[in-house]
Amino acid sequence: MTVLTTERLVLREWTADPADLARIFDIYSRLEVTRWLSAPGLPLTDPARAADRLQMWRERHAGHGGRYGTWAIEVRETGVVAGTVLLKPLPGRDEGVPTEDIEVGWHLHPDSWGHGYATEAARAVVARELAAGAREVHAVVAPGNEASMAVARRLGMTHVGRRTDWYDGVSVETFVLTGVHRVCDPGRPGLRRLG
Numbered sequence: 001m002t003v004l005t006t007e008r009l010v011l012r013e014w015t016a017d018p019a020d021l022a023r024i025f026d027i028y029s030r031l032e033v034t035r036w037l038s039a040p041g042l043p044l045t046d047p048a049r050a051a052d053r054l055q056m057w058r059e060r061h062a063g064h065g066g067r068y069g070t071w072a073i074e075v076r077e078t079g080v081v082a083g084t085v086l087l088k089p090l091p092g093r094d095e096g097v098p099t100e101d102i103e104v105g106w107h108l109h110p111d112s113w114g115h116g117y118a119t120e121a122a123r124a125v126v127a128r129e130l131a132a133g134a135r136e137v138h139a140v141v142a143p144g145n146e147a148s149m150a151v152a153r154r155l156g157m158t159h160v161g162r163r164t165d166w167y168d169g170v171s172v173e174t175f176v177l178t179g180v181h182r183v184c185d186p187g188r189p190g191l192r193r194l195g
């Protein structure tokens, strides 16, 4: 099912088709991808576990009416799935308990780095979330992950430094993008002149 489209990409649900499962395994078995992810069970070492990962994503996002997801980024021109873009509530210091802070994230296969796909996909996901009324969206990045911090900056996110509020208290570089609807709030008299 298509979730969003952009100029070069289709963002859609990952499926249980063999090609999708093989791609999930190929991405999430790679150390150059998983070294930056704080997710139990990674890297995958058994292709059969790709289906479990898909099931875990489906269960995680169920009950939110499609607002959140772990979506496949498909390149329109080639049909290749470049990787994953995700939107979800950040897990708190106790990982089992989600917070009210929303996270956008990106995990691409190395064969799809360097084309602007992560930024293009995340921009669409963040724009939809903010347009729907979210106050802000966060990106959290392991210290040293320069490629990921560059994506956050390309999105126009503000770097607010290291925080320990999420993911079991692990220290993460934190970026935030705030929705413009706050600036146009007519309840804030000082901003009325903006129209």
Ligand SMILES: CC(C)(COP(=O)(O)OP(=O)(O)OC[C@H]1O[C@@H](n2cnc3c(N)ncnc32)[C@H](O)[C@@H]1OP(=O)(O)O)[C@@H](O)C(=O)NCCC(=O)NCCS
Pocket (backbone or CB within 6 Å): 032, 033, 034, 036, 037, 083, 105, 106, 107, 108, 109, 112, 113, 114, 115, 116, 117, 118, 119, 120, 140, 141, 142, 145, 147, 148, 150, 151, 154
């Ligand atoms: C983080 C990650 C998604 C970044 O991927 P990326 O391809 O570098 O990011 P973008 O989609 O923003 O692409 C930007 C690059 O594409 C290039 N590019 C080429 N064509 C482009 C186009 N048409 N539009 C925009 N950028 C383009 C840019 O110049 C830039 O390359 P550079 O960094 O060499 O200057 C990728 O490294 C990754 O998946 N890493 C492993 C998982 C991970 O760390 N995830 C984040 C966890 S917090």
